[in-house]
Amino acid sequence: MISQNALHHAEKCRFCWMCRHLCPVQHQTGKELNTPRAKGLLLSMVNKKAQNFDKDMAQAMYECLLCDACTNDCATGYQPPLFIREARTEAVVSETAPESVMKLIENIETTGNIFGDEKPSYGQDGTDVLVYVGEVAAIKVPEMAKNLLALLAKAGVSAKVLEKEPASGVMLGDLMGYTEEVRQQAAVCAKAINETNLPVVVLDSYDAEIMTQEYPEWDCELTNGVVTATAFVAKLLEEKRLEASVALGDVGACHDDDRLARTFHEFTPVRKIAVAAGYELREMFNHEKLAKSCGTAVSYGYMPELVARIARGRWDDLIRTDAKAMLVANPESWLCLNLCVPKGYQLVDLFGALL
Amino acid sequence: MKHILVCVKAVPVSTSVEVDGQHRLKRDGASLQWNIADESALEAAFRLTDEGGGVTVLTMGPPKLEGILTELLAKGARRAVLITDRLMAGADTRATAKVLAAAAEKLGPFDAIFCGCKAIDGETGQVPGELAAVLKLPCVSNVERIEMSGDGLIVARRIENGIQDMEVAGPVVVSFSSYSYPLRLAGILGMRRARKTVVEVLAAADLGLSPEDCGLKGSLTKVVAVEPRFPGLRRGPKETDMEAGVQRLCGILREVRR
Numbered sequence: 001m002i003s004q005n006a007l008h009h010a011e012k013c014r015f016c017w018m019c020r021h022l023c024p025v026q027h028q029t030g031k032e033l034n035t036p037r038a039k040g041l042l043l044s045m046v047n048k049k050a051q052n053f054d055k056d057m058a059q060a061m062y063e064c065l066l067c068d069a070c071t072n073d074c075a076t077g078y079q080p081p082l083f084i085r086e087a088r089t090e091a092v093v094s095e096t097a098p099e100s101v102m103k104l105i106e107n108i109e110t111t112g113n114i115f116g117d118e119k120p121s122y123g124q125d126g127t128d129v130l131v132y133v134g135e136v137a138a139i140k141v142p143e144m145a146k147n148l149l150a151l152l153a154k155a156g157v158s159a160k161v162l163e164k165e166p167a168s169g170v171m172l173g174d175l176m177g178y179t180e181e182v183r184q185q186a187a188v189c190a191k192a193i194n195e196t197n198l199p200v201v202v203l204d205s206y207d208a209e210i211m212t213q214e215y216p217e218w219d220c221e222l223t224n225g226v227v228t229a230t231a232f233v234a235k236l237l238e239e240k241r242l243e244a245s246v247a248l249g250d251v252g253a254c255h256d257d258d259r260l261a262r263t264f265h266e267f268t269p270v271r272k273i274a275v276a277a278g279y280e281l282r283e284m285f286n287h288e289k290l291a292k293s294c295g296t297a298v299s300y301g302y303m304p305e306l307v308a309r310i311a312r313g314r315w316d317d318l319i320r321t322d323a324k325a326m327l328v329a330n331p332e333s334w335l336c337l338n339l340c341v342p343k344g345y346q347l348v349d350l351f352g353a354l355l
Numbered sequence: 356m357k358h359i360l361v362c363v364k365a366v367p368v369s370t371s372v373e374v375d376g377q378h379r380l381k382r383d384g385a386s387l388q389w390n391i392a393d394e395s396a397l398e399a400a401f402r403l404t405d406e407g408g409g410v411t412v413l414t415m416g417p418p419k420l421e422g423i424l425t426e427l428l429a430k431g432a433r434r435a436v437l438i439t440d441r442l443m444a445g446a447d448t449r450a451t452a453k454v455l456a457a458a459a460e461k462l463g464p465f466d467a468i469f470c471g472c473k474a475i476d477g478e479t480g481q482v483p484g485e486l487a488a489v490l491k492l493p494c495v496s497n498v499e500r501i502e503m504s505g506d507g508l509i510v511a512r513r514i515e516n517g518i519q520d521m522e523v524a525g526p527v528v529v530s531f532s533s534y535s536y537p538l539r540l541a542g543i544l545g546m547r548r549a550r551k552t553v554v555e556v557l558a559a560a561d562l563g564l565s566p567e568d569c570g571l572k573g574s575l576t577k578v579v580a581v582e583p584r585f586p587g588l589r590r591g592p593k594e595t596d597m598e599a600g601v602q603r604l605c606g607i608l609r610e611v612r613r
Binding site for chain 2: 001005089179182183
């Protein structure tokens with residue numbers, strides 16, 4: 001059941017194949033099936049009844065990070081993630097989605113997150129801002145969350161973290177497209193955040209993306225403002241509420257998280273934080289708006305080996321510069337890049353580095 | 356409210372649509388989407404019947420709408436009906452209202468009939484009023500908020516200089532402003548249920564309508580010409596400087612205003 005709007009995107013390609021060269025999944029697998037355009041063609045064939053939507057096709061739809069690199073560079077302005085998300089909905093409805101995906105959805109149904117674990121409590125009940133930690137940082141990259149909270153405390157910002165932080169809906173949305181179930185998760189999350197009457201600082205830009213892009217469309221807008229953690233910390237630096245470290249001559253390169261770069265057009269804050277943390281910067285191939293994804297927590301959940309290869313590809317980009325440190329400020333990127341840190345190189349959490 | 360009929364129209368996705376030799380929109384090749392004001396009407400109907408009752412969606416158009424109607428079943432409509440017949444091609448608002456009224460009488464009775472206030476392609480806004488006239492029902496237009504009040508409805512309608520609150524008893528035809536209620540998403544269970552629900556397809560004969568009641572023959576109005584509103588406006592140099600672009604846009608707006 002692919003919408004007319006999504007089919008409109010899937011079928012109006014000029015065959016320029018630029019997306020083929022930009023897709024981080026296709027880079028690693030070399031499979032033509034992994035190009036965004038191939039996925040569009042498959043859906044077009046299903047629409048014309050030339051092909052059934054079967055398990056192989058569903059598998060192809062999940063071999064995508066939804067990083068939007070293809071949209072960013074499409075000359076015609078079409079958006080492959082739009083029809084890929086709907087294809088994932090179709091896969092779940094028609095029960096053709098891979099078992100590994102269904103297992104993650106089950107985990108979300110029982111615990112609210114793909115990992116199937118409970119989120120820890122932070123015991124923070126401040127009054128200036130609400131920090132939305134998100135599932136990935138809370139469960140898999142807890143140090144990054146603690147570092148951010150410590151950094152805010154150092155700057156004199158009184159931060160609150162919800163005792164039972166509801167899921168934002170981004171994980172479920174990535175796994176099965178934007179359905180009513182996802183909207184309901186979003187509504188619960190928005191209600192809990194709005195009840196605090198505090199502006200929300202969001203650590204994981206994936207959460208920030210759904211909160212700013214989809215919540216208003218779904219009638220559950222956050223009423224006190226949303227800011228990414230990187231933008232917030234960069235502002236604290238500007239206001240001299242945080243002090244820069246002494247430069248030690250370490251050379252690093254910032255990994256631009258794809259959603260932060262392409263949805264928020266946010267490249268400068270993370271570099272300001274890196275410089276303030278004492279790093280001399282280099283730039284990797286495909287940075288800023290062309291940011292190359294290193295994988296997501298959700299994709300790691302259902303295709304860990306492929307995500308490790310994709311992350312390794314990003315390390316290769318770093319190695320081509322003379323930087324020795326991969327600088328990240330996003331828990332999803334940290335989780336994936338940490339799968340394969342090359343010998344002699346460092347994965348650095350920028351919030352921790354600035355402490 | 357137990358049973359609400361919602362009339363919806365599929366309109367082209369793209370703004371670059373073509374017209375045929377008889378000045379009718381070419382819908383066959385165009386990607387279609389549901390008219391935004393009709394989506395508001397549908398969501399309002401869902402909210403009124405969430406606690407009990409049901410929504411029937413009704414549309415008129417080409418056979419390919421049968422598949423797209425399934426989307427609305429997935430979102431919560433209990434029944435979906437497509438009226439499709441070559442005889443109905445080129446219908447004006449009067450002929451359309453007569454066909455919808457005949458369908459409402461055949462499929463009903465309903466406690467209320469909801470429509471969008473106007474479609475983004477035709478922009479006439481006449482169908483809800485004409486439908487009410489054919490069915491001899493009261494009509495409340497441009498509604499932005501609606502809620503139950505006993506057996507009736509309390510509505511807030513947008514008028515020229517504010518908002519008017521009204522209490523109305525059913526059955527009634529209500530037209531909704533665009534964006535008054537954003538349409539809900541489809542859920543997984545709804546989508547699975549929709550696949551098992553058949554879209555009912557009706558032709559003119561099923562509604563007891565003769566060829567004289569339908570399409571161009573049943574229309575009182577005829578489009579005699581279609582032309583771009585501001586010919587040549589899209590030609591001109593591409594501005595890359597923000598300041599110059601704003602100045603140019605202001606100039607164009609002043610020109611259009613004259």
